[in-house]
Each structure stands twice: as C-alpha cells, then as structure tokens.
Amino acid sequence: MNELDTLIKGRSIAIVGAGLVGAGWALVFARAGLAVKIFDANPVIANAAIPLIEQQLVELQAHGLINEPAADIVARLSLATDLADAIDGAAYLQESILERVELKRALMEDLEALADADLIIGSSSSGIVASAFSSGLKIAARVVIAHPVNPPYLVPVVEIVPSAETSPQTVAFVSALMEAVGQSVVHVRKEVEGFVLNRLQAVLLREAWALVEEGVASCEDIDKTVRDGLGWRWSFMGPFETIDLNAPGGIADYAVRLGPLYRSIAASGKHDQQWSDALIGEVESQRRGFLQRGDLEQRRAWRDRKLMALSAAKRDASE
Amino acid sequence: MNELDTLIKGRSIAIVGAGLVGAGWALVFARAGLAVKIFDANPVIANAAIPLIEQQLVELQAHGLINEPAADIVARLSLATDLADAIDGAAYLQESILERVELKRALMEDLEALADADLIIGSSSSGIVASAFSSGLKIAARVVIAHPVNPPYLVPVVEIVPSAETSPQTVAFVSALMEAVGQSVVHVRKEVEGFVLNRLQAVLLREAWALVEEGVASCEDIDKTVRDGLGWRWSFMGPFETIDLNAPGGIADYAVRLGPLYRSIAASGKHDQQWSDALIGEVESQRRGFLQRGDLEQRRAWRDRKLMALSAAKRDASE
Numbered sequence: 001m002n003e004l005d006t007l008i009k010g011r012s013i014a015i016v017g018a019g020l021v022g023a024g025w026a027l028v029f030a031r032a033g034l035a036v037k038i039f040d041a042n043p044v045i046a047n048a049a050i051p052l053i054e055q056q057l058v059e060l061q062a063h064g065l066i067n068e069p070a071a072d073i074v075a076r077l078s079l080a081t082d083l084a085d086a087i088d089g090a091a092y093l094q095e096s097i098l099e100r101v102e103l104k105r106a107l108m109e110d111l112e113a114l115a116d117a118d119l120i121i122g123s124s125s126s127g128i129v130a131s132a133f134s135s136g137l138k139i140a141a142r143v144v145i146a147h148p149v150n151p152p153y154l155v156p157v158v159e160i161v162p163s164a165e166t167s168p169q170t171v172a173f174v175s176a177l178m179e180a181v182g183q184s185v186v187h188v189r190k191e192v193e194g195f196v197l198n199r200l201q202a203v204l205l206r207e208a209w210a211l212v213e214e215g216v217a218s219c220e221d222i223d224k225t226v227r228d229g230l231g232w233r234w235s236f237m238g239p240f241e242t243i244d245l246n247a248p249g250g251i252a253d254y255a256v257r258l259g260p261l262y263r264s265i266a267a268s269g270k271h272d273q274q275w276s277d278a279l280i281g282e283v284e285s286q287r288r289g290f291l292q293r294g295d296l297e298q299r300r301a302w303r304d305r306k307l308m309a310l311s312a313a314k315r316d317a318s319e
Numbered sequence: 320m321n322e323l324d325t326l327i328k329g330r331s332i333a334i335v336g337a338g339l340v341g342a343g344w345a346l347v348f349a350r351a352g353l354a355v356k357i358f359d360a361n362p363v364i365a366n367a368a369i370p371l372i373e374q375q376l377v378e379l380q381a382h383g384l385i386n387e388p389a390a391d392i393v394a395r396l397s398l399a400t401d402l403a404d405a406i407d408g409a410a411y412l413q414e415s416i417l418e419r420v421e422l423k424r425a426l427m428e429d430l431e432a433l434a435d436a437d438l439i440i441g442s443s444s445s446g447i448v449a450s451a452f453s454s455g456l457k458i459a460a461r462v463v464i465a466h467p468v469n470p471p472y473l474v475p476v477v478e479i480v481p482s483a484e485t486s487p488q489t490v491a492f493v494s495a496l497m498e499a500v501g502q503s504v505v506h507v508r509k510e511v512e513g514f515v516l517n518r519l520q521a522v523l524l525r526e527a528w529a530l531v532e533e534g535v536a537s538c539e540d541i542d543k544t545v546r547d548g549l550g551w552r553w554s555f556m557g558p559f560e561t562i563d564l565n566a567p568g569g570i571a572d573y574a575v576r577l578g579p580l581y582r583s584i585a586a587s588g589k590h591d592q593q594w595s596d597a598l599i600g601e602v603e604s605q606r607r608g609f610l611q612r613g614d615l616e617q618r619r620a621w622r623d624r625k626l627m628a629l630s631a632a633k634r635d636a637s638e
Contacts, residue, residue, distance in 0.1 A: 157548030184547035194584035223557025228503035229476030231553035238542025265513035284571035
C-alpha cells in the first residue's frame with residue numbers, strides 16, 4: 001500500500017468550485033490516481049471543467065508530463081449532481097469557489113450540515129484566512145487553507161495555513177496528501193495577510209512600481225533585471241539559499257557583510273504610496289508597447305508552454 | 320563586418336581587477352572573439368585568472384555553452400604587465416577591483432593620466448555609483464557603471480548606470496558592446512542605491528527575514544515558496560509581464576483588482592528593523608540544518624551546474 005492509499009483508503013476527492021483553479025486541482029488529484037468528483041453551483045462552469053482538463057492533458061502529454069494515457073486520467077473524473085453527491089465517499093474536499101468571504105462561509109455552513117465527521121477541507125483561498133469563514137463552526141478543526149499557484153498541476157507549491165481552530169491532524173493530513181500527489185508544501189504558521197507567497201510578491205512589486213514612478217527604469221528593463229538575472233537562482237534555490245552561497249562563510253557571514261547595505265537600500269524606498277492612476281496608465285502604456293491587448297491570450301499560452309518546459313526540465317534534472 | 324567589429328575596430332578589451340568578477344568578464348569578451356588583456360595589481364590574483372577561466376571553459380564546454388574549442392578562446396587572453404600595458408590598444412576597459420571608493424577613485428586618476436582620449440570605461444561596481452569615483456575628472460564622460468550578476472558568462476543581465484557626467488555616447492557604446500557580446504542590458508537612469516537588481520532583491524530579502532523573525536515560516540519554507548512557485552514565472556518573464564498576464568484585461572486591470580490588496584500587504588510589514596544578531600543566529604542555524612558549513616563549496620558547484628543547465632535550456636528554447 002503506498003502513501004496515498006494509506007491516506008485516502010479508497011475514498012474520493014471532492015472538488016467544489018470548478019473554475020480554472022478547481023479544474024487544475026481536479027487534474028492534480030486524478031493524475032495521482034484518485035477518483036475525483038467535481039461540483040460547481042454554476043452548471044455552465046461545471047460542464048466546462050472536464051473538457052478543459054482534457055485540453056490541458058493534451059498539452060501535458062506533449063511535454064511528457066503524464067505517465068499514462070490521458071483517457072485513464074479523465075476516466076477518474078466525474079461531475080457531481082450536488083454538494084451532497086460531491087462529498088459522498090470523499091476523504092478530502094478542495095474548495096476553490098469565488099474569493100468572497102460570505103460565499104465561503106455559506107459553503108462551510110452547508111458542509112457542517114452535510115459532511116461526515118471525518119471529511120477534511122482545504123481552501124484555495126489566496127487572501128482570505130480560514131478563521132474568517134470557519135470560525136465557530138464544528139468543522140473548523142477540519143478546515144485549513146491550501147493555497148496553490150495557478151496552475152497547480154504545473155507549479156507545485158502549496159501554502160498550508162491553519163487557523164487557530166484547525167487541528168494538528170488536519171494540517172498533517174493535508175500536508176501528507178499534498179506531498180503524496182506531488183505538490184511542494186509550505187507551512188505558514190500564522191494567519192498573515194497574503195500568506196508567504198503574496199507577501200514576497202507584494203514587496204517586490206511595490207518596489208518595481210516605485211522604480212517606474214521615480215523614473216529609475218522602464219517596466220521592460222525591470223522585467224529584464226529579473227528574467228535575465230535575479231530570477232534565475234530564485235527559480236531553483238529561493239532567496240535564503242541564494243545568499244547562503246554568496247558569502248564565503250554562509251548566510252551569517254553574508255548578513256554581517258551585506259545586511260546594513262540591504263537595510264539601507266530597503267529603507268531608502270517609498271513604501272506607502274498607492275499605485276496612482278497616472279502610474280497605472282504609464283505602466284499599462286509601456287506594457288502595451290510590448291504586447292498588444294489582443295495578444296494577451298496568445299502570450300498566456302506561451303507562458304504555459306514555458307512553465308511546462310520548466311516543469312519537465314526540473315523533473316529531469318539530476319540533483 | 321559584424322556589430323562587434325564595427326564597435327571595437329580590431330582593438331582589445333582591458334580587464335582591470337582579475338578576481339572572480341574580472342575573470343568572468345574576460346571570459347565573456349574572449350568568448351565573443353575579442354582580444355583581452357588582463358591586469359591586477361596583485362600578481363597572485365593576476366596569475367590565477369587564466370587558469371580559472373580555463374577551468375570554467377571546461378564546464379561550459381560540457382554543457383554545450385561554447386561554440387569553438389576552449390583553447391581558441393584562451394588564446395585571446397593575455398596578462399598585462401601593468402595598467403599602461405593593459406590599456407594599450409584597448410577600446411574598452413572593464414573595472415572589477417575591490418568595492419572601495421578610494422581604490423576606484425585612484426584607478427580613475429591613473430587612467431586620467433594614462434588613457435587615450437577615446438577609451439571607454441565600465442565599472443562592475445555593485446553599489447558605489449560612478450559619480451562617487453569619477454566626478455570632476457576629465458574622463459568622467461567616458462565612465463559608466465556596467466554591473467553584472469556573477470558569473471557574467473552565465474547570467475546575462477548587466478545594469479548600465481550613468482552618472483550625471485557620463486556622456487550619452489558612452490552609454491550607447493557600452494550598451495551596444497554588451498548586447499553584441501551576448502549580455503542583456505538594463506538601463507538604470509538615476510544613480511539610486513542598489514541600482515535596480517539589488518533594490519528588488521533587498522525588499523524581498525527584508526520581507527523574508529521578517530517572516531522568519533515573526534515566526535510565520537521557516538527559511539526552508541520561504542525558499543520553497545520561491546523555488547517551487549513564485550520564482551518560476553520570474554525566471555522567464557519578470558514581475559510586470561507576470562501580472563500583465565494574470566488579469567483578463569492586462570496590467571491596468573490587474574492594478575485595479577489587486578493594487579489595494581498588495582498595498583495593504585506591503586504596508587502591513589515591519590520595514591525598518593535590522594537583521595538582529597538573534598535573528599541572524601536563528602537563520603544561520605536553520606540553514607546549517609540543511610547544509611553544513613563544510614558543504615557550502617560543493618553546493619556552490621551544484622548551483623553553477625544548475626545555472627549552466629538553465630543557460631543551455633534558455634538558449635535552446637524556441638520563443
């Protein structure tokens with residue numbers, strides 16, 4: 001019996017909310033060999049989910065990113081008729097409905113009424129913390145944030161963020177499940193705004209916008225700085241390992257040598273300004289000079305091919 | 320006549336300062352077909368430079384990253400007997416001496432006395448601005464920062480940062496030269512501390528250290544967040560293109576939807592704290608749990624192999 005069988009014991013996965021994120025999660029679990037039941041309150045979205053996944057599987061197959069015929073993966077997917085049907089026989093539910101606290105709260109109340117006492121619930125919420133929609137419910141112990149990057153079948157990171165009411169068993173189960181289906185688990189120990197991923201993105205973006213506003217560099221030059229430089233190490237090491245290797249004695253040595261400089265740089269920026277309308281207009285205008293609005297969709301397909309190539313390369317890399 | 324011949328007209332490149340950075344630059348220029356004369360005031364460092372480059376060429380060859388026999392590249396390198404010899408016949412000088420303003424100023428004064436009126440000078444300075452060591456000299460118009468990521472023969476980005484005295488012709492020449500030898504040029508229009516690359520790195524690192532200090536996540540989990548998630552897109556798109564593709568209507572649409580959230584996230588952090596000794600000790604201890612101090616050097620070799628693989632993959636990628 002492998003790890004996944006031990007965790008799931010022949011039961012299924014419920015996907016609730018079947019847009020891009022929910023469909024991406026359905027693919028992750030079905031690819032790992034699990035039966036997946038998909039529910040969306042909007043039947044148009046529900047009916048589009050499996051065709052969308054079939055299309056994504058064609059791309060994955062072309063990049064050598066699935067190990068069995070696509071049809072075998074699709075055969076594990078089914079549409080549920082309602083929420084009760086979706087959770088019938090499910091060990092785990094991945095919630096990916098709209099990012100609105102009242103909708104998530106209403107879903108949790110429905111689940112409180114319908115679900116078996118052992119259903120574990122992970123939420124794809126990218127900003128709303130679990131306590132905001134599960135606090136005070138009996139199921140709160142079994143609810144945790146499991147925040148992916150889109151699409152989760154390509155980019156493995158998932159942030160696990162418990163509320164104060166989430167049980168350690170829930171965190172342990174969801175972490176083990178995510179690792180078993182091939183994701184990379186990050187433990188966020190406190191309910192901070194933006195979790196870890198979007199906090200890191202937020203500070204870098206804020207500085208990037210400020211550099212444009214202050215006339216220091218163009219959007220394209222800032223993008224180049226990252227894609228032809230800074231982003232390379234980060235794509236396989238992360239920021240701490242990067243600086244750990246950048247001083248003879250490791251990271252403490254680095255901190256002594258460069259900490260004051262970094263603090264001075266960071267403190268010299270303007271931190272609290274809004275992105276003004278004028279600045280947004282300037283950045284939009286610069287970007288549209290590189291990529292016309294009508295070409296956005298085509299460029300997104302290019303991005304996804306690049307992510308697949310990166311995923312394949314990472315899988316093949318001998319460590 | 321190709322672009323490079325037009326720029327250099329049969330003259331040579333002078334490398335002054337022959338440590339890791341200077342030797343890396345020597346490799347960049349020699350690989351592009353140019354004659355390179357290397358000078359370092361410390362003969363031990365000067366004598367080590369060519370053997371170091373030979374060793375780097377073995378690795379590059381193994382990854383398919385050079386297009387001719389390594390010996391042909393090495394044949395273009397020579398050691399200069401002194402500064403005057405290094406610049407004799409040179410069209411361009413890349414300065415990579417120690418990051419100390421009084422040493423850079425002294426070198427510029429020597430060059431003011433020795434150099435022909437058309438020698439152009441780029442400085443590898445990662446923090447000191449050009450005005451700090453060239454201001455008031457006659458050669459100031461021909462001095463500009465050309466800041467690489469190490470090693471420049473693998474990671475292409477170079478920040479071009481003029482002082483107020485740098486002439487537009489100098490910026491144009493160095494930019495064209497860098498593009499012609501395969502680097503990716505970023506124009507930094509003002510002498511801001513940390514230029515663009517280290518400003519972006521500084522704000523992300525500051526947030527990362529703060530997240531550890533506040534007990535939100537471990538170093539390893541923060542590294543995972545970037546290397547298994549956030550860093551992927553940045554390694555081939557940069558931060559602006561990433562968000563431009565992440566809203567249906569492009570970047571202005573994204574700014575309206577998510578700008579307030581990002582501002583709120585960014586404003587919620589502690590921005591001005593030092594990396595305290597206790598925090599440095601904590602981070603050092605966490606990192607040494609993953610990588611013992613005695614293994615740092617071996618891990619640096621691993622990093623360089625990963626960078627070479629990434630470089631080869633980027634070169635092969637059809638856009």
